[in-house]
Amino acid sequence: MASPSTASLGPEAEYLQALRDGRFCYQRTAEGRAVFPPRLAAPGDGAALEWAQSSGRGRVHAVTEQPQKPPAPSRIIAIVEMDEGFRLLSRIQAEAPVAIGQRLRAVIAGESEPPHVFFVPQGEQDEG
Amino acid sequence: MKDKAFPRAACAIAGAATFGIGLCEGYSALEMTARAGLLALEDAGLGLADVDGLFTCLPEDLLGGLAVAEYLGVGARFVDNNRTGGSSFLNHLMTACFMISAGYMDTALICYGSNQRSAAGRLVSALRGSVYEAPHGARMPIGGYALAASRHMHDYGTTREQLGAVALAARAWAQLNPEAFRREPLDMQEYLAARIVSSPLGALDCCLVTDGAAAVVVTSRARARDLRKKPVAVLGAGAETTHKEIAAMPDLCVTGAKLSGQRAYAAAGYGPADMDMVQLYDAFTINTILFLEDLGFCPKGEGGRFVQDGTIAPGGALPVNTNGGGLSCVHPGMYGLFTLVEAVRQIRGEAGERQLAAADLALCHGNGGVLSSQTSVILGSMDTV
Numbered sequence: 001m002a003s004p005s006t007a008s009l010g011p012e013a014e015y016l017q018a019l020r021d022g023r024f025c026y027q028r029t030a031e032g033r034a035v036f037p038p039r040l041a042a043p044g045d046g047a048a049l050e051w052a053q054s055s056g057r058g059r060v061h062a063v064t065e066q067p068q069k070p071p072a073p074s075r076i077i078a079i080v081e082m083d084e085g086f087r088l089l090s091r092i093q094a095e096a097p098v099a100i101g102q103r104l105r106a107v108i109a110g111e112s113e114p115p116h117v118f119f120v121p122q123g124e125q126d127e128g
Numbered sequence: 129m130k131d132k133a134f135p136r137a138a139c140a141i142a143g144a145a146t147f148g149i150g151l152c153e154g155y156s157a158l159e160m161t162a163r164a165g166l167l168a169l170e171d172a173g174l175g176l177a178d179v180d181g182l183f184t185c186l187p188e189d190l191l192g193g194l195a196v197a198e199y200l201g202v203g204a205r206f207v208d209n210n211r212t213g214g215s216s217f218l219n220h221l222m223t224a225c226f227m228i229s230a231g232y233m234d235t236a237l238i239c240y241g242s243n244q245r246s247a248a249g250r251l252v253s254a255l256r257g258s259v260y261e262a263p264h265g266a267r268m269p270i271g272g273y274a275l276a277a278s279r280h281m282h283d284y285g286t287t288r289e290q291l292g293a294v295a296l297a298a299r300a301w302a303q304l305n306p307e308a309f310r311r312e313p314l315d316m317q318e319y320l321a322a323r324i325v326s327s328p329l330g331a332l333d334c335c336l337v338t339d340g341a342a343a344v345v346v347t348s349r350a351r352a353r354d355l356r357k358k359p360v361a362v363l364g365a366g367a368e369t370t371h372k373e374i375a376a377m378p379d380l381c382v383t384g385a386k387l388s389g390q391r392a393y394a395a396a397g398y399g400p401a402d403m404d405m406v407q408l409y410d411a412f413t414i415n416t417i418l419f420l421e422d423l424g425f426c427p428k429g430e431g432g433r434f435v436q437d438g439t440i441a442p443g444g445a446l447p448v449n450t451n452g453g454g455l456s457c458v459h460p461g462m463y464g465l466f467t468l469v470e471a472v473r474q475i476r477g478e479a480g481e482r483q484l485a486a487a488d489l490a491l492c493h494g495n496g497g498v499l500s501s502q503t504s505v506i507l508g509s510m511d512t513v
Contacts, residue, residue, distance in 0.1 A: 012259060037260045062282075062380055064274035065327040066267050077266040077326075079275055079375050089375035091264040100282045109263075116263040 011038035014051075019115035024054045024106055026086050036086035056106035058082040058119070059126045060098055080104055080119055092119045101126040131366060134222070134395035135229035137513045140352035140359035142235075143172025143345035144472040149458045150309040152339035153246040157186050160241030162199050164341035172345045173356030174235065176202050179345075181227060181236035183220030185211040187244060187252045187461045196239065205233050211254065212369070213496025214409050216240075217342075217465035218503035222365040224346045234347060238468075241341025242460035251337050252461045255497065261373050267326055270334060270412065272374035272498030274326035277414040279380040281328060283429065286417065288328055290432030292319040294413040295332050295455055297441035302452025304442060304482035309338045310456045333413040335454035335463065342465040344472065349513070360472045361513050363398065363489075366391020367503040374498045381429075384502035385422035385493060392491070392504035393424075398512070400424035404486045405474055406446065407467035408493040410453040416440070419493055420448070423504065442482070450474060450482050464494035464503075471507045488512050 009017065011027070015038040018025045027035040027049040029042050035049055042049055061081040065074045076092040092098055093107070103126060104119040145167035148160050155163070161184060169175060182203025186192025193209030206227065210219055217238055224236035244252040255269055256262075280286045296319065302308035314332070322330040352359035368384030368391070371377045393399050400423060408419045417431030425446060426434040434440075440448035449455075451470040454463040471490035473479045479487075488509040495502060 016259070037258065062275040062279040064271055064278055064329075065324075066271065066274075067324060075265060075267075077264060077271050077275070079380070087375050089261050089264060089266065089373065091266070100278065112263065114259050114263055116260070118264070 034086035138229035160341035164343035168343035212501035215494030215496035218494035239343035286432035298455035302456035308452040335459040340460035364396030
Protein backbone atom coordinates (compact mmCIF):
# COMPACT_ATOMS: atom_id res chain seq x y z
CA MET A 1 0.00 0.00 0.00
CA ALA A 2 1.19 3.50 -0.82
CA SER A 3 0.87 4.42 2.79
CA PRO A 4 2.35 7.63 4.04
CA SER A 5 4.96 6.32 6.43
CA THR A 6 5.06 8.69 9.36
CA ALA A 7 2.68 6.98 11.78
CA SER A 8 3.36 9.49 14.54
CA LEU A 9 1.56 12.22 12.57
CA GLY A 10 -2.16 12.88 12.34
CA PRO A 11 -3.86 12.00 9.03
CA GLU A 12 -3.76 15.59 7.78
CA ALA A 13 0.00 15.90 8.30
CA GLU A 14 0.51 12.42 6.79
CA TYR A 15 -1.44 13.44 3.70
CA LEU A 16 0.53 16.65 3.28
CA GLN A 17 3.84 14.82 3.79
CA ALA A 18 2.89 12.30 1.08
CA LEU A 19 2.19 15.19 -1.32
CA ARG A 20 5.64 16.59 -0.56
CA ASP A 21 6.99 13.16 -1.48
CA GLY A 22 5.05 13.24 -4.77
CA ARG A 23 2.13 10.95 -3.84
CA PHE A 24 -1.58 11.99 -3.92
CA CYS A 25 -3.26 9.71 -1.39
CA TYR A 26 -6.75 9.16 -0.06
CA GLN A 27 -8.24 6.72 2.42
CA ARG A 28 -10.62 3.82 2.08
CA THR A 29 -12.44 1.36 4.29
CA ALA A 30 -12.06 -2.42 4.09
CA GLU A 31 -15.27 -2.42 2.00
CA GLY A 32 -13.66 -0.04 -0.47
CA ARG A 33 -15.52 3.17 0.44
CA ALA A 34 -13.32 6.14 -0.42
CA VAL A 35 -12.90 8.89 2.20
CA PHE A 36 -11.54 12.40 1.69
CA PRO A 37 -10.30 14.67 3.30
CA PRO A 38 -8.19 12.30 5.43
CA ARG A 39 -9.61 11.36 8.81
CA LEU A 40 -8.90 9.25 11.87
CA ALA A 41 -11.96 7.09 11.17
CA ALA A 42 -14.63 6.87 8.49
CA PRO A 43 -17.34 9.51 9.00
CA GLY A 44 -20.68 8.19 10.15
CA ASP A 45 -19.63 4.69 11.16
CA GLY A 46 -16.08 5.05 12.48
CA ALA A 47 -14.75 2.28 10.23
CA ALA A 48 -10.99 1.80 10.09
CA LEU A 49 -9.23 3.52 7.21
CA GLU A 50 -6.19 2.60 5.18
CA TRP A 51 -4.25 4.79 2.80
CA ALA A 52 -4.29 4.28 -0.95
CA GLN A 53 -2.66 6.18 -3.78
CA SER A 54 -5.00 7.93 -6.20
CA SER A 55 -4.67 7.41 -9.94
CA GLY A 56 -5.00 11.16 -10.25
CA ARG A 57 -7.77 10.65 -12.81
CA GLY A 58 -11.14 12.26 -12.37
CA ARG A 59 -13.74 14.49 -13.94
CA VAL A 60 -15.50 17.78 -13.31
CA HIS A 61 -18.55 17.33 -11.09
CA ALA A 62 -19.35 21.06 -10.75
CA VAL A 63 -17.48 24.13 -11.92
CA THR A 64 -17.39 27.90 -11.49
CA GLU A 65 -15.24 30.52 -13.15
CA GLN A 66 -14.14 33.46 -11.02
CA PRO A 67 -12.86 36.48 -12.96
CA GLN A 68 -9.78 38.12 -11.44
CA LYS A 69 -8.47 41.65 -11.72
CA PRO A 70 -6.86 41.99 -15.19
CA PRO A 71 -4.45 40.88 -16.46
CA ALA A 72 -4.80 37.78 -14.26
CA PRO A 73 -6.81 35.03 -15.97
CA SER A 74 -10.08 33.81 -14.49
CA ARG A 75 -9.72 31.20 -11.79
CA ILE A 76 -11.54 27.96 -12.56
CA ILE A 77 -12.74 26.30 -9.36
CA ALA A 78 -14.25 22.83 -9.51
CA ILE A 79 -15.48 19.97 -7.44
CA VAL A 80 -13.59 17.05 -8.92
CA GLU A 81 -14.90 13.52 -8.71
CA MET A 82 -11.99 11.11 -8.69
CA ASP A 83 -12.23 7.73 -10.38
CA GLU A 84 -11.74 6.15 -6.93
CA GLY A 85 -15.04 7.70 -5.80
CA PHE A 86 -14.08 10.65 -3.63
CA ARG A 87 -14.56 14.35 -4.32
CA LEU A 88 -12.43 17.37 -3.60
CA LEU A 89 -12.43 21.07 -4.29
CA SER A 90 -9.59 22.18 -6.53
CA ARG A 91 -8.67 24.51 -9.36
CA ILE A 92 -8.26 23.68 -13.01
CA GLN A 93 -5.46 25.11 -15.07
CA ALA A 94 -6.93 25.54 -18.53
CA GLU A 95 -6.93 28.06 -21.36
CA ALA A 96 -10.61 27.59 -22.21
CA PRO A 97 -13.69 27.15 -20.02
CA VAL A 98 -14.27 23.56 -18.88
CA ALA A 99 -17.63 21.82 -18.68
CA ILE A 100 -19.12 19.36 -16.22
CA GLY A 101 -17.93 15.89 -17.21
CA GLN A 102 -14.53 17.03 -18.53
CA ARG A 103 -11.84 14.41 -17.79
CA LEU A 104 -8.98 15.67 -15.65
CA ARG A 105 -5.51 14.70 -14.50
CA ALA A 106 -4.07 15.72 -11.13
CA VAL A 107 -0.85 17.70 -10.82
CA ILE A 108 0.87 17.57 -7.45
CA ALA A 109 2.11 20.93 -6.22
CA GLY A 110 4.37 19.31 -3.65
CA GLU A 111 6.70 22.29 -3.30
CA SER A 112 3.89 24.70 -2.42
CA GLU A 113 3.03 25.39 1.17
CA PRO A 114 0.65 23.88 2.00
CA PRO A 115 1.19 21.26 -0.71
CA HIS A 116 -1.92 20.48 -2.77
CA VAL A 117 -3.17 19.08 -6.05
CA PHE A 118 -4.64 20.98 -8.95
CA PHE A 119 -5.94 19.62 -12.23
CA VAL A 120 -5.48 19.92 -15.98
CA PRO A 121 -7.95 18.78 -18.66
CA GLN A 122 -7.11 15.49 -20.26
CA GLY A 123 -9.02 13.52 -22.84
CA GLU A 124 -12.71 13.39 -23.52
CA GLN A 125 -15.85 14.61 -21.87
CA ASP A 126 -17.87 12.18 -19.75
CA GLU A 127 -21.61 12.25 -19.35
CA GLY A 128 -21.15 14.28 -16.17
CA MET B 129 -40.91 10.06 17.34
CA LYS B 130 -38.08 12.59 17.63
CA ASP B 131 -39.44 15.04 15.03
CA LYS B 132 -42.63 15.49 17.06
CA ALA B 133 -40.77 16.18 20.28
CA PHE B 134 -40.74 19.91 19.58
CA PRO B 135 -43.03 21.70 22.06
CA ARG B 136 -45.68 22.73 19.54
CA ALA B 137 -47.08 26.20 20.27
CA ALA B 138 -45.77 26.10 23.85
CA CYS B 139 -43.88 29.30 23.11
CA ALA B 140 -44.58 32.45 21.19
CA ILE B 141 -42.69 35.40 19.83
CA ALA B 142 -43.88 38.35 21.89
CA GLY B 143 -41.63 41.07 20.53
CA ALA B 144 -39.72 41.75 17.32
CA ALA B 145 -37.62 44.61 16.02
CA THR B 146 -35.04 45.68 13.49
CA PHE B 147 -32.57 48.53 13.78
CA GLY B 148 -30.12 50.33 11.53
CA ILE B 149 -30.98 48.53 8.29
CA GLY B 150 -28.84 49.79 5.44
CA LEU B 151 -26.28 52.19 6.84
CA CYS B 152 -25.81 52.70 10.57
CA GLU B 153 -22.65 54.75 10.82
CA GLY B 154 -21.37 55.58 14.26
CA TYR B 155 -22.66 52.42 15.92
CA SER B 156 -20.64 49.31 16.77
CA ALA B 157 -22.05 45.84 16.08
CA LEU B 158 -22.54 45.37 19.82
CA GLU B 159 -24.45 48.64 20.14
CA MET B 160 -26.66 47.78 17.18
CA THR B 161 -27.39 44.34 18.65
CA ALA B 162 -28.25 45.86 22.01
CA ARG B 163 -30.48 48.51 20.43
CA ALA B 164 -32.44 45.88 18.50
CA GLY B 165 -32.81 43.87 21.71
CA LEU B 166 -34.13 46.87 23.63
CA LEU B 167 -36.58 47.69 20.83
CA ALA B 168 -37.88 44.11 20.71
CA LEU B 169 -38.44 44.16 24.48
CA GLU B 170 -40.28 47.48 24.20
CA ASP B 171 -42.38 45.98 21.40
CA ALA B 172 -43.32 43.14 23.75
CA GLY B 173 -43.92 45.40 26.72
CA LEU B 174 -41.16 43.70 28.68
CA GLY B 175 -37.96 44.93 30.32
CA LEU B 176 -34.42 43.67 30.68
CA ALA B 177 -35.26 42.26 34.11
CA ASP B 178 -37.71 39.85 32.43
CA VAL B 179 -35.02 38.27 30.27
CA ASP B 180 -33.36 35.20 31.71
CA GLY B 181 -31.95 33.61 28.57
CA LEU B 182 -29.80 35.23 25.90
CA PHE B 183 -29.16 33.82 22.43
CA THR B 184 -26.84 35.72 20.16
CA CYS B 185 -23.65 35.71 18.17
CA LEU B 186 -21.75 38.66 16.78
CA PRO B 187 -19.98 38.77 13.41
CA GLU B 188 -16.42 39.20 14.59
CA ASP B 189 -16.43 38.49 18.34
CA LEU B 190 -16.36 34.72 18.88
CA LEU B 191 -17.44 35.32 22.49
CA GLY B 192 -20.07 37.88 21.49
CA GLY B 193 -22.65 36.12 23.64
CA LEU B 194 -20.74 37.16 26.71
CA ALA B 195 -20.32 40.70 25.40
CA VAL B 196 -24.07 41.14 24.87
CA ALA B 197 -24.85 39.57 28.26
CA GLU B 198 -22.55 42.08 29.96
CA TYR B 199 -23.75 45.03 27.89
CA LEU B 200 -27.45 44.48 28.53
CA GLY B 201 -27.03 42.83 31.92
CA VAL B 202 -29.16 39.83 30.98
CA GLY B 203 -28.87 36.13 30.37
CA ALA B 204 -27.30 35.01 33.60
CA ARG B 205 -29.31 31.77 33.64
CA PHE B 206 -28.23 30.79 30.15
CA VAL B 207 -26.26 32.27 27.28
CA ASP B 208 -26.21 30.49 23.92
CA ASN B 209 -23.51 31.64 21.50
CA ASN B 210 -24.17 28.81 19.03
CA ARG B 211 -22.98 29.81 15.58
CA THR B 212 -23.88 27.72 12.57
CA GLY B 213 -23.75 30.69 10.21
CA GLY B 214 -26.92 32.44 9.10
CA SER B 215 -29.11 29.65 10.47
CA SER B 216 -27.85 30.34 14.01
CA PHE B 217 -30.85 32.39 15.08
CA LEU B 218 -33.42 29.81 14.03
CA ASN B 219 -31.40 27.26 15.98
CA HIS B 220 -31.43 29.70 18.90
CA LEU B 221 -35.23 29.88 18.70
CA MET B 222 -35.48 26.10 18.64
CA THR B 223 -33.31 25.74 21.75
CA ALA B 224 -35.11 28.58 23.53
CA CYS B 225 -38.50 26.92 22.95
CA PHE B 226 -37.28 23.65 24.44
CA MET B 227 -35.75 25.41 27.45
CA ILE B 228 -38.73 27.66 28.13
CA SER B 229 -41.23 24.82 27.79
CA ALA B 230 -39.09 22.71 30.13
CA GLY B 231 -39.30 25.48 32.70
CA TYR B 232 -35.64 26.46 32.98
CA MET B 233 -36.26 30.00 31.77
CA ASP B 234 -39.25 32.27 31.17
CA THR B 235 -38.15 34.69 28.49
CA ALA B 236 -35.39 34.58 25.93
CA LEU B 237 -33.92 37.40 23.89
CA ILE B 238 -32.48 36.46 20.49
CA CYS B 239 -30.51 39.25 18.86
CA TYR B 240 -27.90 40.07 16.23
CA GLY B 241 -26.37 43.12 14.64
CA SER B 242 -23.55 44.07 12.33
CA ASN B 243 -22.16 47.30 10.93
CA GLN B 244 -20.21 45.55 8.18
CA ARG B 245 -21.22 47.92 5.39
CA SER B 246 -20.18 51.11 7.14
CA ALA B 247 -17.23 49.61 9.05
CA ALA B 248 -15.70 46.96 6.77
CA GLY B 249 -17.34 47.76 3.42
CA ARG B 250 -17.39 44.09 2.52
CA LEU B 251 -18.96 40.83 3.63
CA VAL B 252 -17.60 39.74 7.02
CA SER B 253 -17.75 35.96 6.94
CA ALA B 254 -16.81 33.50 9.64
CA LEU B 255 -15.88 30.93 6.97
CA ARG B 256 -12.27 29.80 7.01
CA GLY B 257 -11.00 27.40 4.36
CA SER B 258 -9.37 24.12 5.38
CA VAL B 259 -5.88 23.13 4.27
CA TYR B 260 -7.59 21.20 1.45
CA GLU B 261 -9.68 24.13 0.18
CA ALA B 262 -7.65 27.24 0.99
CA PRO B 263 -4.67 26.78 -1.41
CA HIS B 264 -6.95 27.12 -4.46
CA GLY B 265 -7.87 30.73 -3.72
CA ALA B 266 -11.54 30.24 -4.41
CA ARG B 267 -13.75 33.23 -3.64
CA MET B 268 -16.05 31.95 -0.88
CA PRO B 269 -18.81 31.66 0.13
CA ILE B 270 -20.08 32.60 -3.35
CA GLY B 271 -17.98 29.86 -4.98
CA GLY B 272 -19.81 27.18 -3.04
CA TYR B 273 -23.23 28.43 -4.13
CA ALA B 274 -22.01 28.88 -7.72
CA LEU B 275 -20.86 25.25 -7.81
CA ALA B 276 -24.29 24.11 -6.65
CA ALA B 277 -25.92 26.37 -9.25
CA SER B 278 -23.71 24.93 -12.01
CA ARG B 279 -24.81 21.45 -11.09
CA HIS B 280 -28.50 22.43 -10.86
CA MET B 281 -28.30 23.95 -14.34
CA HIS B 282 -26.57 20.83 -15.67
CA ASP B 283 -29.00 18.36 -14.11
CA TYR B 284 -32.29 20.26 -14.48
CA GLY B 285 -31.81 22.86 -17.19
CA THR B 286 -32.17 25.77 -14.77
CA THR B 287 -31.35 29.05 -16.54
CA ARG B 288 -29.84 32.43 -15.71
CA GLU B 289 -33.25 33.97 -16.43
CA GLN B 290 -34.82 31.74 -13.78
CA LEU B 291 -32.19 32.81 -11.25
CA GLY B 292 -32.96 36.35 -12.37
CA ALA B 293 -36.65 35.86 -11.60
CA VAL B 294 -35.65 35.35 -7.95
CA ALA B 295 -33.69 38.61 -7.92
CA LEU B 296 -36.53 40.51 -9.60
CA ALA B 297 -39.13 39.15 -7.17
CA ALA B 298 -37.00 40.17 -4.19
CA ARG B 299 -36.57 43.67 -5.62
CA ALA B 300 -40.30 44.00 -6.29
CA TRP B 301 -41.04 43.15 -2.65
CA ALA B 302 -38.32 45.58 -1.48
CA GLN B 303 -40.03 48.34 -3.42
CA LEU B 304 -43.01 47.88 -1.09
CA ASN B 305 -40.84 48.02 2.04
CA PRO B 306 -39.64 51.45 3.18
CA GLU B 307 -36.97 49.77 5.33
CA ALA B 308 -35.34 47.93 2.40
CA PHE B 309 -31.88 49.04 1.27
CA ARG B 310 -32.26 48.52 -2.50
CA ARG B 311 -35.58 49.81 -3.83
CA GLU B 312 -34.81 51.10 -7.31
CA PRO B 313 -36.48 49.14 -10.13
CA LEU B 314 -34.66 46.11 -11.52
CA ASP B 315 -35.39 44.44 -14.86
CA MET B 316 -34.14 41.26 -16.50
CA GLN B 317 -31.90 43.11 -18.93
CA GLU B 318 -30.05 44.81 -16.08
CA TYR B 319 -29.87 41.53 -14.17
CA LEU B 320 -28.34 39.68 -17.12
CA ALA B 321 -25.86 42.48 -17.78
CA ALA B 322 -24.46 42.46 -14.24
CA ARG B 323 -20.81 41.53 -13.80
CA ILE B 324 -20.16 37.81 -13.26
CA VAL B 325 -18.56 37.17 -9.87
CA SER B 326 -18.47 33.37 -9.86
CA SER B 327 -20.23 31.86 -12.86
CA PRO B 328 -23.13 31.35 -13.22
CA LEU B 329 -23.69 33.88 -10.43
CA GLY B 330 -23.34 37.61 -11.06
CA ALA B 331 -23.43 40.66 -8.83
CA LEU B 332 -27.24 40.69 -8.79
CA ASP B 333 -27.40 37.02 -7.70
CA CYS B 334 -25.67 38.01 -4.46
CA CYS B 335 -27.17 39.20 -1.22
CA LEU B 336 -26.40 42.74 -0.18
CA VAL B 337 -23.74 43.78 2.27
CA THR B 338 -25.50 46.16 4.66
CA ASP B 339 -25.57 47.19 8.27
CA GLY B 340 -28.52 45.93 10.25
CA ALA B 341 -29.72 44.45 13.51
CA ALA B 342 -32.72 42.39 14.57
CA ALA B 343 -34.14 40.83 17.70
CA VAL B 344 -37.05 38.72 18.85
CA VAL B 345 -38.38 38.04 22.35
CA VAL B 346 -39.63 34.53 23.06
CA THR B 347 -41.69 33.49 26.03
CA SER B 348 -44.34 30.94 26.94
CA ARG B 349 -47.55 31.28 24.95
CA ALA B 350 -49.48 31.68 28.20
CA ARG B 351 -47.30 34.63 29.21
CA ALA B 352 -47.32 36.12 25.71
CA ARG B 353 -51.13 36.33 25.79
CA ASP B 354 -50.99 39.05 28.43
CA LEU B 355 -48.37 41.19 26.71
CA ARG B 356 -48.61 44.24 24.47
CA LYS B 357 -48.70 42.60 21.04
CA LYS B 358 -50.56 39.68 19.50
CA PRO B 359 -48.45 36.57 20.14
CA VAL B 360 -47.05 34.63 17.23
CA ALA B 361 -46.87 30.95 18.08
CA VAL B 362 -43.82 28.82 17.36
CA LEU B 363 -45.57 25.77 15.93
CA GLY B 364 -42.67 23.67 14.79
CA ALA B 365 -38.96 23.58 14.10
CA GLY B 366 -36.36 21.22 12.72
CA ALA B 367 -32.72 21.27 11.67
CA GLU B 368 -30.24 19.30 9.63
CA THR B 369 -26.51 19.69 8.97
CA THR B 370 -24.87 17.94 6.03
CA HIS B 371 -21.30 19.27 5.71
CA LYS B 372 -19.08 22.29 6.20
CA GLU B 373 -17.15 22.74 2.95
CA ILE B 374 -18.97 22.50 -0.37
CA ALA B 375 -16.93 19.54 -1.72
CA ALA B 376 -18.33 17.44 1.13
CA MET B 377 -21.98 18.21 0.36
CA PRO B 378 -23.54 14.78 -0.32
CA ASP B 379 -25.62 16.03 -3.27
CA LEU B 380 -25.11 19.58 -4.58
CA CYS B 381 -28.76 19.78 -5.63
CA VAL B 382 -30.37 18.52 -2.42
CA THR B 383 -29.91 20.49 0.80
CA GLY B 384 -30.55 19.63 4.43
CA ALA B 385 -33.71 21.75 4.09
CA LYS B 386 -35.45 18.61 2.92
CA LEU B 387 -35.08 17.04 6.37
CA SER B 388 -35.26 20.23 8.42
CA GLY B 389 -38.51 21.08 6.63
CA GLN B 390 -39.99 17.62 7.13
CA ARG B 391 -39.19 17.85 10.85
CA ALA B 392 -40.75 21.29 11.19
CA TYR B 393 -43.89 20.21 9.30
CA ALA B 394 -44.20 17.06 11.43
CA ALA B 395 -43.93 19.10 14.62
CA ALA B 396 -46.39 21.78 13.48
CA GLY B 397 -48.96 19.46 11.94
CA TYR B 398 -49.01 21.59 8.78
CA GLY B 399 -47.55 21.08 5.32
CA PRO B 400 -46.22 23.26 2.54
CA ALA B 401 -49.69 23.73 0.99
CA ASP B 402 -50.85 25.38 4.24
CA MET B 403 -48.20 28.09 4.24
CA ASP B 404 -49.28 31.66 3.47
CA MET B 405 -45.69 32.80 2.99
CA VAL B 406 -42.09 31.64 3.01
CA GLN B 407 -39.30 33.74 4.51
CA LEU B 408 -36.03 32.07 3.55
CA TYR B 409 -32.36 32.89 3.61
CA ASP B 410 -31.59 34.01 0.05
CA ALA B 411 -27.85 34.53 0.30
CA PHE B 412 -27.77 33.87 -3.45
CA THR B 413 -30.57 33.41 -5.99
CA ILE B 414 -29.92 29.66 -6.25
CA ASN B 415 -30.81 29.32 -2.54
CA THR B 416 -34.41 30.29 -3.15
CA ILE B 417 -34.75 27.69 -5.91
CA LEU B 418 -33.10 24.91 -3.90
CA PHE B 419 -35.04 25.64 -0.73
CA LEU B 420 -38.45 25.90 -2.44
CA GLU B 421 -37.79 22.43 -3.90
CA ASP B 422 -36.44 20.91 -0.70
CA LEU B 423 -39.17 22.45 1.47
CA GLY B 424 -41.83 20.82 -0.70
CA PHE B 425 -43.25 23.74 -2.69
CA CYS B 426 -42.33 22.16 -6.04
CA PRO B 427 -40.67 18.92 -7.18
CA LYS B 428 -36.88 18.58 -7.24
CA GLY B 429 -35.49 20.26 -10.32
CA GLU B 430 -38.60 22.36 -10.94
CA GLY B 431 -37.55 25.35 -8.81
CA GLY B 432 -36.42 27.42 -11.78
CA ARG B 433 -39.65 26.90 -13.66
CA PHE B 434 -41.64 27.45 -10.43
CA VAL B 435 -40.24 30.97 -9.92
CA GLN B 436 -39.91 32.12 -13.53
CA ASP B 437 -43.35 33.68 -14.01
CA GLY B 438 -43.65 35.71 -10.83
CA THR B 439 -45.07 33.00 -8.56
CA ILE B 440 -43.01 34.28 -5.61
CA ALA B 441 -43.27 38.02 -6.43
CA PRO B 442 -45.93 40.43 -5.13
CA GLY B 443 -49.31 39.20 -6.37
CA GLY B 444 -47.98 35.67 -6.95
CA ALA B 445 -49.39 32.46 -5.53
CA LEU B 446 -46.58 31.97 -2.97
CA PRO B 447 -45.19 35.14 -1.37
CA VAL B 448 -41.47 34.63 -0.65
CA ASN B 449 -39.29 37.09 1.27
CA THR B 450 -41.90 39.81 1.52
CA ASN B 451 -39.39 42.29 2.97
CA GLY B 452 -37.11 42.02 -0.06
CA GLY B 453 -34.88 39.37 1.50
CA GLY B 454 -31.12 39.32 1.74
CA LEU B 455 -31.01 40.16 -1.95
CA SER B 456 -32.73 43.54 -1.71
CA CYS B 457 -33.67 44.41 1.90
CA VAL B 458 -30.86 43.69 4.35
CA HIS B 459 -27.86 41.41 4.72
CA PRO B 460 -25.53 42.21 7.60
CA GLY B 461 -23.42 39.06 7.18
CA MET B 462 -26.05 36.75 8.64
CA TYR B 463 -29.69 37.15 7.63
CA GLY B 464 -31.53 34.35 9.44
CA LEU B 465 -33.07 36.42 12.23
CA PHE B 466 -34.70 38.77 9.72
CA THR B 467 -36.82 35.86 8.38
CA LEU B 468 -38.45 35.62 11.83
CA VAL B 469 -39.03 39.36 12.22
CA GLU B 470 -40.68 39.65 8.79
CA ALA B 471 -42.95 36.67 9.45
CA VAL B 472 -43.99 38.16 12.80
CA ARG B 473 -44.81 41.49 11.15
CA GLN B 474 -46.90 39.79 8.46
CA ILE B 475 -48.75 37.55 10.91
CA ARG B 476 -49.52 40.55 13.14
CA GLY B 477 -50.71 42.57 10.15
CA GLU B 478 -48.02 45.24 10.57
CA ALA B 479 -46.43 44.98 7.14
CA GLY B 480 -47.88 48.12 5.58
CA GLU B 481 -47.97 48.27 1.80
CA ARG B 482 -46.56 44.75 1.48
CA GLN B 483 -49.07 43.23 3.94
CA LEU B 484 -50.47 39.91 2.71
CA ALA B 485 -54.23 39.40 2.79
CA ALA B 486 -53.81 35.90 4.21
CA ALA B 487 -50.98 35.80 6.73
CA ASP B 488 -51.58 33.13 9.35
CA LEU B 489 -48.85 30.59 8.66
CA ALA B 490 -45.22 31.27 7.78
CA LEU B 491 -42.33 28.98 7.03
CA CYS B 492 -39.05 30.61 8.03
CA HIS B 493 -35.87 29.00 6.83
CA GLY B 494 -32.26 29.67 7.77
CA ASN B 495 -29.11 28.59 5.98
CA GLY B 496 -25.55 28.56 7.32
CA GLY B 497 -22.13 28.04 5.77
CA VAL B 498 -22.26 26.95 2.13
CA LEU B 499 -25.67 25.22 2.14
CA SER B 500 -24.27 23.43 5.22
CA SER B 501 -26.66 24.08 8.10
CA GLN B 502 -30.41 24.21 7.51
CA THR B 503 -33.07 25.14 10.06
CA SER B 504 -36.79 25.51 9.46
CA VAL B 505 -39.30 27.15 11.79
CA ILE B 506 -43.07 27.38 11.38
CA LEU B 507 -44.78 30.39 12.93
CA GLY B 508 -48.49 30.91 13.15
CA SER B 509 -51.21 33.24 14.38
CA MET B 510 -53.26 32.26 17.42
CA ASP B 511 -55.90 30.89 15.04
CA THR B 512 -53.48 28.23 13.83
CA VAL B 513 -52.67 26.83 17.27
